[in-house]
Amino acid sequence: MPGRIDGQDIAIWRGASGQVHAWGDRCPHRGMRLSHGFVRGETLACIYHGWQYDADGGCDHIPAHPNLVPPKTICATTYSCAESDDVIWVALRPTDEKCPSLAGLRGVRSLTIDAAAEQVASHFGQAVNAILRLGTADNITLALQPMDADHCTAHALSDARADRTDVSRWLEHQRRVIEGQPA
Amino acid sequence: MTPEVANHWYPVGMCSGIHGAQATQLLGQSITLGKTGGQFWVRDAGGKALPVIERFGHLWTSPGQPNRDLFTIPEAETPGRRLVDCGSVRVKCSPLRAVENFLDIAHFPFVHTDILGAEPHTEVERYDVDIREEVDEVWATKVKFFQPQAAKSAEGGITTEYMYRVPAPTCAVLYKTCPPRPGEWDVITLFVQPLTEELCEVWPWMALYDDDTPMADLVSFQQMIFMQDRSILENQIPRKLPLDPGMEVPTQADLTSIAYRRWLKRTGYTYGAQVVAA
Ligand code: FES
Ligand SMILES: [Fe+2]
DSSP, rough: OOEEETTTTEEEEOOOOOOEEEEESSOOTTOOOOOGGGGEETTTOTTTTOEEOOOSSBBEOOOSTTTTTOTTOOOOOEEEEEETTTTEEEEESSSOOOOOOEEEEEEEEEESSOOOHHHHHHTTTOOOOSEEEEOOTOOEEEEEEOOOOTTTEEEEETTSOOOOOHHHHHHHHHHHHHSSSOO | OOOHHHHHHOOOOOGGGOSEEEEEEEEEEEEEEETTEEEEEEEEEEEEEEEEEEEETTTOSSSOOOOOOOOOOOOGSSOOEEEEEEOOOOESSSSSHHHHTTTOTTTTTHHHHHBBOTOOOOOOOOEEEEETTTTTTEEEEEEEEEEESSSSHHHHHHEEEEEEEEETTTEEEEEEEEETTOEEEEEEEEEEEETTEEEEEEEEEEOOOSSSSSSHHHHHHHHHHHHHHHHHHBSSSSSEOOTTTTTTTOOGGGGGHHHHHHHHHHHHOOOEEESSOO
């Protein structure tokens, strides 16, 4: 599936073993978006000419030349990617940091908002941060994905016993309020 | 607009579809075109009359001074062919990307699955490509590919032979083995009208030996193929065609595309092209 972080287009995919990967959304061959590709086992194949990329991003098969071993130099751009507590985390730059723990919470809904991540954080009276803990009764927590200057996606989590529909409505309401505010 | 871009003929409409006056765009400029008293005309935004040619069922014009006639396709004039106007498809991509995709066979098994290609028949054998200096055209010959259903008139899989010809920067002609008439070629063309550098109107046209298939089926077959191509063309990054090597990685199967890009660069045709690697 496609994603966007700080203006970069990302292809996020899950191999058959369950492992998730985040790559630049561009096939090195002719620039086709890799997020339109298809997964075969632990490889991602580009939908245009079927070039296959292994879990490390290296091209390991070119269908037009089935007997050729592709040169090592052909590879997709890869980013660090991890999955924890219902959330997929991506780092555009190499990092040693662990992704934040959201243990005990359950993912409810992801909603894209027409506002910068900073604006969403300040709406909730917080400094911009990957995680906004809102201290509500249901422990609603937002993992914020900055997409570009005018968009972000809020991934909402809450206590497992919270009513999903309530949390989801609450999030939609917040979005209306935020989008109604002058930036 | 540089003369290298302006001095070409461009398709701007299907003759059968032009009645009164209508507005469109060419190379980022507004133009109007129409038919009065049986005569086609095209005017630029300032009202100046532009030259017109009626050929291949389409109306052609030029904002500059073309130094030669619009190309011809002698093969399409042999008797017994059906000429098929396929209408147009608007695509959000560079006109050059649209042409390059038309010249590419390696995508058939993945984009036109079970129609123009199918796994495991994905191999592209070596073919011949040359830039013919005398006519200033790009040609690819001896192109062979396995196809499950090569055309509306084809039944079962066959290895189809093709020739590709690029007679103008935004036009391409495909000659394809013709199932009912061995030894003859079906002609399928792609005429691209550059609206802007990243938006184009694509006019496919065909001259086929096929007396049986209803016209509507021929058109819808071609339209379906082109819709599949559009889903690719609108999702390539960058939208413009990179002319400098380095940004994209070609292989031997892409020889036609390599020659096409080289030819564009050499002739200074940069409309819809990304010249400096970003
Ligand atoms: S663009 Fe991805 S395989 Fe050709
Ligand atoms: Fe195609």
